[in-house]
Amino acid sequence: MTGVPVAETSGNPASMGPSGKNFPPAPGLYVHVPFCRGKCPYCDFYSVTGLSLLPAWRQAVEQEISLYRGTFPAFDSLYFGGGTPSLLSVPELAALMAAIHRHFSLDPAAEITLEVNPDDAALEKLREYRRLGVNRLSLGVQSFRDRDLRFLGRRHTASRAAAALTWAREAGFDRLSLDLMYGLPGRTLADWERNLAAALAFRPEHLSCYRLTVEPGTALARRRRKGRDLISDEAAREFFLFTSACLEEAGYLHYEVSNFARGEENRSRHNLKYWQRRPYLGLGPGAHSFDGRRRWWNHRSLAAYLKALDQGKLPIAGEEALTPEQERLEHLLLGFRMKDGVALESLAGAARWQENLAALTARGWLKVEGGRARPTVQGFLVADRLPLWFADSGRAALPGPGGLAKGGLSSSGNDIF
Numbered sequence: 001m002t003g004v005p006v007a008e009t010s011g012n013p014a015s016m017g018p019s020g021k022n023f024p025p026a027p028g029l030y031v032h033v034p035f036c037r038g039k040c041p042y043c044d045f046y047s048v049t050g051l052s053l054l055p056a057w058r059q060a061v062e063q064e065i066s067l068y069r070g071t072f073p074a075f076d077s078l079y080f081g082g083g084t085p086s087l088l089s090v091p092e093l094a095a096l097m098a099a100i101h102r103h104f105s106l107d108p109a110a111e112i113t114l115e116v117n118p119d120d121a122a123l124e125k126l127r128e129y130r131r132l133g134v135n136r137l138s139l140g141v142q143s144f145r146d147r148d149l150r151f152l153g154r155r156h157t158a159s160r161a162a163a164a165l166t167w168a169r170e171a172g173f174d175r176l177s178l179d180l181m182y183g184l185p186g187r188t189l190a191d192w193e194r195n196l197a198a199a200l201a202f203r204p205e206h207l208s209c210y211r212l213t214v215e216p217g218t219a220l221a222r223r224r225r226k227g228r229d230l231i232s233d234e235a236a237r238e239f240f241l242f243t244s245a246c247l248e249e250a251g252y253l254h255y256e257v258s259n260f261a262r263g264e265e266n267r268s269r270h271n272l273k274y275w276q277r278r279p280y281l282g283l284g285p286g287a288h289s290f291d292g293r294r295r296w297w298n299h300r301s302l303a304a305y306l307k308a309l310d311q312g313k314l315p316i317a318g319e320e321a322l323t324p325e326q327e328r329l330e331h332l333l334l335g336f337r338m339k340d341g342v343a344l345e346s347l348a349g350a351a352r353w354q355e356n357l358a359a360l361t362a363r364g365w366l367k368v369e370g371g372r373a374r375p376t377v378q379g380f381l382v383a384d385r386l387p388l389w390f391a392d393s394g395r396a397a398l399p400g401p402g403g404l405a406k407g408g409l410s411s412s413g414n415d416i417f
């Protein structure tokens with residue numbers, strides 16, 4: 001579904017970003033902080049352990065910001081992700097925020113999120129983050145059980161996670177998001193229910209619940225060769241459905257496969273841009289950008305990223321533009337991961353779409369409401385396969401309902417399938 005990335009570009013900002021004219025309003029801005037204190041055994045994200053290059057990275061990001069000056073209109077979301085953004089000291093974050101304000105326009109009501117490892121949280125530091133304009137924290141809690149945290153190789157303890165949440169509230173954050181992870185071997189639904197209850201005690205505005213998966217090349221994958229560390233797809237489906245029911249009952253909107261919000265207003269404005277194919281600019285190693293048609297991405301390696309910026313060039317490793325059919329399919333792929341689903345017009349281009357829609361509705365995976373095809377929670381379980389029923393070019397390879405029913409859960413951080 002993707003185009004072919006081109007080789008190294010000229011790095012000319014004028015050719016990379018949109019012109020600022022005829023541009024859909026309110027893009028999002030992402031800053032990737034690629035540092036972690038240690039490597040968690042399940043994580044396959046690119047990150048560097050050790051902070052010696054953090055000052056060079058910060059200067060490079062500031063340089064990248066200046067190179068993009070004037071290419072994007074005002075951003076209404078800013079997201080510091082990683083890696084571990086909470087490794088940034090207050091002066092380092094202040095310097096980045098100053099560079100952003102100097103070169104970009106940021107909507108005064110922008111959602112500004114920073115990912116926090118509970119182990120880095122301290123009341124005064126969180127207060128300072130808040131003073132710098134951060135108004136939403138995403139806390140990588142993962143579990144409120146020490147046994148789980150040890151299995152996951154996390155730095156923090158359950159009591160530290162609870163303290164971080166208390167401090168976050170005290171520091172004035174009224175938008176908190178928690179990451180939780182299910183699917184650890186040997187844990188029961190009752191264990192998971194207690195974990196959810198511990199999270200709900202803090203009334204977080206947002207929750208992301210991911211299934212633990214084993215990614216190639218990780219320490220967990222090496223351990224798994226000895227035959228441990230995964231639950232079955234069948235069990236994962238049970239956890240998924242239980243999570244959805246439990247959180248919906250607690251008043252949360254299951255608005256995306258892995259994401260829950262206490263009301264529409266608490267959905268992640270920034271992540272909605274990815275799912276709704278809105279424009280965004282990504283800064284830092286490995287960050288991706290999208291201007292509504294074209295997508296480009298930075299060097300993943302910190303060394304290559306720093307080198308390009310040292311030479312005054314944008315650190316772009318590749319780019320692609322999708323064909324109209326690819327765009328339509330991507331729209332469906334992302335749309336079917338959201339409770340809102342997709343407008344019926346976007347299905348109408350495919351042959352036999354009404355017949356297929358009727359089949360999926362009869363199966364209980366989609367429902368038609370307000371001119372949209374919306375996935376049910378059962379539909380979320382096969383979300384990545386739903387677009388295949390409306391793919392013109394891929395029709396011949398479409399699996400029948402029997403094949404689709406085997407769709408398993410296989411998320412790693414972000415995805416259920």
Ligand code: SF4
Pocket residue numbers: 035036038039040043044045047082083084117
């Ligand atoms: S899970 Fe988070 S903290 Fe752990 S290595 Fe990956 S990015 Fe770093």
